[in-house]
Each structure stands twice: as structure tokens, then as C-alpha cells.
Amino acid sequence: MSATFKALQVTQTPEQQFTQEVVNIGLDKLPPGDVLIRVHYSSLNYKDALSATGNRGVTRQFPHIPGIDAAGIVVNSNVPQFKPNDLVMVTGYDLGMNTWGGFAEYIRVPAEWVVPLPSDLTLQESMILGTAGLTAALSVNGLIQQEITPSLGEVLVTGSTGGVGSLAVSILAKLGYSVVAVTGKSKSHDFLKKLGAKLIINRSEIDEQTGKPLLKERWAGVIDTVGGNLLATAIKSTQYGGCVTACGLVAGANLTTTVYPFILRGVRLIGIDSVQCSMDKRLLIWSKLAAAWKPTYLDELVTTISLEQLPEKISEILQGNIQGRILVDLR
Structure with a gap:
């Protein structure tokens, strides 16, 4: 040595x-x-x-x-x-x-x-996944724990071309969810479709600026990787009983919203942390990533x-x- x-x-x-x-x-x-x-x-x-x-x-x-x-x-x-x-x-x-x-x-x-x-992962695969994969899988797991199933409707993923977002799109698609990917990069559409996104929308479509406390219900679930007003807009347009997971702040750390989505629609907001996540949960999530949840591409x-x-x-x-x-x- x-x-x-x-x-x-x-x-x-x-x-x-x-x-x-x-x-x-x-x-x-x-x-x-x-x-x-x-x-x-x-x-x-x-x-x-x-x-x-x-x-x-x-x-x-x-x-x-x-x-x-x-x-x-x-x-x-x-x-x-x-x-x-x-x-x-x-x-x-x-x-x-x-x-x-x-x-x-x-x-x-x-x-x-x-x-x-895990026996079904190589060292190389483990780092293609890495913290981003763990965070994406924890987010997917959060939706599943809240009983957000593929039959309930579309799942929105913001920041979909980044590490966490792209892995979330891939995992959700493999599990049968109808994934709507958000990106401002038109050149990335083919990439996201290959990962399994059913629909791709521009971030301007979920960056609502009117200040309305509620928007038309659409998303059964949301995996938000960017924070800021995109997260606020996603919360306001989540279906009754839907779930939103939040793990990022690249678009801003402040969250401006009202209690209406939570008390009138029963929307659940779950924070995702992969830094201090317990070892028991890490082992569980990595076992899923090594097997049924391993991204196809x-x-x-x-x-x-x-x-x-x-x-x-x-x-x-x-x-x-x-x-x-x-x-x-x-x-």
C-alpha cells in the first residue's frame, strides 16, 4: 500500500x-x-x-x-x-x-x-446510484408508505434531469407509475422518455405566480427535488389525499403556501433526508435498489x-x- x-x-x-x-x-x-x-x-x-x-x-x-x-x-x-x-x-x-x-x-x-x-450491485452501480439514488428511493418509498399507488394517477417529478430526479423517474416508471417529468431543457426530452417518463412539461407550467391558495387537482403524488415556488405550486395542485415528498432547495429554501391543501384536501408533505437516515432504513432501501427497484437504464x-x-x-x-x-x- x-x-x-x-x-x-x-x-x-x-x-x-x-x-x-x-x-x-x-x-x-x-x-x-x-x-x-x-x-x-x-x-x-x-x-x-x-x-x-x-x-x-x-x-x-x-x-x-x-x-x-x-x-x-x-x-x-x-x-x-x-x-x-x-x-x-x-x-x-x-x-x-x-x-x-x-x-x-x-x-x-x-x-x-x-x-x-448488496450482492446484486457492483461497486460501479452503487455509485451511479449513490446519495442521489438513495434519496430518490427514499422519496418513492415515502409515496408507497402513504399508499400512493400507480392506479391513483400521475406522479410529478421536478428537477427530472438531475441526479435525484432522473433516478426517481426511472424507479417510478419501473414500478408502473405514470410519471410526468418537469424540465426546462428541451434537449433532454428523449433522455427522459428513455427513462420512462410518460409526459414531459416545462417548469413554467408548474411555476404558478397568482398566489391562489389552491389550484386544480392533478397529481396523485409528487417527488420534488428543487423546492421554492415549484414545490408550492405542486402542493396546491395535488389531488385529495395525495402526497408530496421534498428533498431539495436549488430553486429556493423558502416555501410560501397556505394550510388549505393540507386541511381541505388532506395533502401530506414529507421531508426526505438521506444524510442521517437510520442504518436499518438504509439497508432496506439499498436492498430494493439492488433488486426490484434497480433502474433499467x-x-x-x-x-x-x-x-x-x-x-x-x-x-x-x-x-x-x-x-x-x-x-x-x-x-
Whole structure:
């Protein structure tokens, strides 16, 4: 095992700027933890891009290595449940936020963060899914727990070309739901149809500005990945007894609505968090993603890059120019 490893390091300059550079770092610099993992794959998420550009709400201390996802092989373990050569993955918790993350050839983490790789998933597939796949599946699971079945009508997915949205479209379609995908990118229509969207609408169609407390009922369920007024509009147009899940805020953190959808139509709003999700639920959801819920067109969802290509893709994801998932190959 080499005494150093490659990583994308983010450094703050004296001028309060943030630079991203692939560097060699000593293994002895890794944070303390129970399990040392040789990372084979990671993935790029919006939160990673925020961390890589100095967002203090995500990462407080620099220099830093982002990457909230990692999958690889155990090299060393201080706990009996993990042994050398075990295939494992880590998503969420503090990885890539204030603990050095997956944009590196090695990570060292607490055993409580480590998930054994399901037998029906490869390391590569696990990171095409990653945090985005876990979040999408938790959202789908939320609808199912609230008894939103395919027979009840259309399910709306906002931010449908992003990581969470595209995976949600694919999972829902595989489970037989009639999916309406929202996007502002006309060039992505063929991509969304391939994933299983029955209908594609422009985001302007669900960005209602009149301030009406209720709109015509349409959606049996909603998976919202963007927040802001699109979420407010979706809530106001959800059917009686319908369910809305919320997991993102790229369109805004504020939610302006009234209680009318909730007290007159019985609409349910469920928050989705994949960061501190319990291990029992993680294992359940990953078992579904490895089997019946595995997206049919995983290869269609992914662009594979190297560590050196990350800075360019970080800029693109912040501009909203990424379609599907970005897989980082660290082998």
C-alpha cells in the first residue's frame, strides 16, 4: 500500500478564493476512524460542488476533500463486522462535508457509516446510484408508505434531469407509475422518455405566480427535488389525499403556501433526508435498489470522469448543466 494517495483538495487562498487541485497526500493525514477503504468509485453531487467552492453551510474547515459518496474495498478494519477485501460503500453522514470524502483514493471513516455492498450491485452501480439514488428511493418509498399507488394517477417529478430526479423517474416508471417529468431543457426530452417518463412539461407550467391558495387537482403524488415556488405550486395542485415528498432547495429554501391543501384536501408533505437516515432504513432501501427497484437504464444515466476532470464538472453542476449522474473513477 502506497504511503500517499491522490485526492482533489480544495484550498482557501489568502484572498478568500477557493482552488481545486489534484494532489498527493500522506495516508497518515486521513482522519481517525474504524475502517480504511480503498475507494474505487465516487460520484458528483450538488452538495459536493458547494463544498468545493467554499460554501460554509456545507464545509467549515479547509483544506478539504469533498465527496459525499464512496465505494470500494476495505483495506484495514478495527471492528469485527468488516474485514479486509470486503466490498463496501459510504453515503451521507459527515463524509465529504467536514470529514474528508470520496474524491480521494482512500477514506477512513467510523464503522457506523459503512454499508456492505448488496450482492446484486457492483461497486460501479452503487455509485451511479449513490446519495442521489438513495434519496430518490427514499422519496418513492415515502409515496408507497402513504399508499400512493400507480392506479391513483400521475406522479410529478421536478428537477427530472438531475441526479435525484432522473433516478426517481426511472424507479417510478419501473414500478408502473405514470410519471410526468418537469424540465426546462428541451434537449433532454428523449433522455427522459428513455427513462420512462410518460409526459414531459416545462417548469413554467408548474411555476404558478397568482398566489391562489389552491389550484386544480392533478397529481396523485409528487417527488420534488428543487423546492421554492415549484414545490408550492405542486402542493396546491395535488389531488385529495395525495402526497408530496421534498428533498431539495436549488430553486429556493423558502416555501410560501397556505394550510388549505393540507386541511381541505388532506395533502401530506414529507421531508426526505438521506444524510442521517437510520442504518436499518438504509439497508432496506439499498436492498430494493439492488433488486426490484434497480433502474433499467443505469448506463444511460451516467457520465464517467477522472479526478482531474472534476473541476470542470463542478462548474457545470452549479450552472445546472448536468444531466443524470457523474461517476468518478478512482481505480
